[in-house]
Amino acid sequence: MTLAALPGPPGTRILGLGHYRPGNVVTNHDLIARGVDTDDEWIKSRVGIAERRWADPDESVVDMAEQAASKALAASGVSTDDIDLVLVATCTMVTQIPAAAPELASRLGIHAPGAYDVNSGCSGFVYALNAASAAVLTGQARNVLVVAAERFSGWLDMTDRSTCIILGDGAGAAVVGPSDTAGLGPVVWGSDGAQFDTVAIDAESRLFRQEGQAVYRWATGEMAPIGIEACKRAGLEPSDIVAFVPHQANLRIIDALARRINLPNAIIARDIVTSGNTSAATIPLALSRMVEAGEIPSGAPVLLLGFGSGLAYAAQVVLAP
Template identity: 60%
Template sequence: MRIPDIATAARVLALGHYQPANVVSNDDLTKTMDTNDEWIQSRVGIKERRIAPPEESVEDMAAIAGGKALASSGLTPDDVDLVIVATCTLETQIPNAAAVVAHRLGIDSPGAFDVNAACAGFCYALATANAAVRSGGARNVLVIGAEKLSQWIDWTDRSTAVIFADGAGAAVVGPSETPGIGPVVWGSSGDKSDAIRIKDRDDYLRQEGQTVFRWATTALHPVALEACERAGVDPSELSAFVPHQANLRIIEAIARKLGADKAVIARDIVHAGNTSAASIPLALSRMLERGEVRSGGLALMLGFGAGLTYAGQVIEIP
């Protein structure tokens, strides 16, 4: 048996993102439900969100974000041999999104699979990509979080319609001489699985907001701290804290308990809404684009959501 060459470390080489053009403001939502801008902002912190048109699919958005990340990395499609798409909102389960996206991007015969850990999905996929590169299972990996939550929402239900949105974010992971992705801290709370659910293919996404809020604001900051500890990083050394963009109140509560006083806190939810598995790469890519963070700094990512699942890791910003 021959042991393949194994990379000692991996890192995120580049990021990319995509959002649909259609902006839906809080005032727009008042036309279909009993709500208003003040009520929405006070509870979830959202001012507007992006919603894809019916003809734009999860795969469409994933391919655009993935293509941008690949172009930014300086690699070619031939350099990629594994594609992972994190999503929980495909219209159908077969075929998977990853194989479709890889084909559209001209990536020939890669390993291709989807990950469904809902809003924690991108962090799960990134940890898997890190392990694949370090073990020699892949040279370079394209990791994408993409969601079209709008097709699973009851647009008359203000408990969900004001929160969720569409978009995609992507990262290219490749070998590195020094570690650029810290150990993942992941887990689940299956006893609370009913808190966020879709009963069947004829139902909409439902969530018990208070249950999720209490869980997120009490159970997750220890996960964030452990991710820092396992990476050998003090929270004071972080350049950015990029949690899942679930709710502005949740984001700010976790950030206070984390104590990352020097870090820029991602608040992409204000203008992008909750895009589930897309939210973390989308937020960090936009922060880089706006110049809010710099290449080489350390970012703590923390995904959490339906399952209930969670995952956190520290990365070096590409």
């Protein structure tokens, strides 16, 4: 017995992007005024952040996801009637059940799509992007809405200056659809599960914690070869990359990776300076803002590199919409 084949298109690509940042700007000086034992120069020298955005008390992960998704749909020109799957990358839902994706789909008027969440922390968007691409390539979806949204302001320990200064809230989204040629390169992904608990929500306090130095050493020591391999699998050299959009974890990590991958012609995303670390949302948020500002031309190859909790990672080259 054989099963029916699943016909799909030759390739997939990002058809449109969108992003959302809450209106509540929290500067380093605002944190000091709230009693955090730190100073502006220390924060900038350690992580490169000048300000971050925090959601209003009644603003949820799904609220932010809806804003970013609406913009991505508008930019893509794809009707909600033509979306067959909705994926939400997040690790900051208040409860584990229900997932964000079905609610988001309902709010957007997408009728009866497949819908599920992806929880891989800071690499979650790239993981979800590849799940979306696979669904289109195998003919199981015509178009897929991929959203990454995080609300870390509800999980912060304000007495821990090593974490509360870093994290922010926001969302980014992409519509993935069919293409006559490949617009999403092969993914390079993996994990170092021996260090799974270096980034976590503490079981007792229910607040975010991380072993910052361990994550820094891992990221700067292990992630550059992953980015280089993603370029290789896409049939490109690092010198062909027009933009590098890594997870916005720490400005020193971003700059170290850019040097070690050796990207002489690439503009480097440094969205962390004004958005903070928004985990899964950092990559699509930064990419969308750069495309909107005209910093990345349509069709340009962009290297995405997500890494963080798990410790999981994923990298790939995509063509800008």
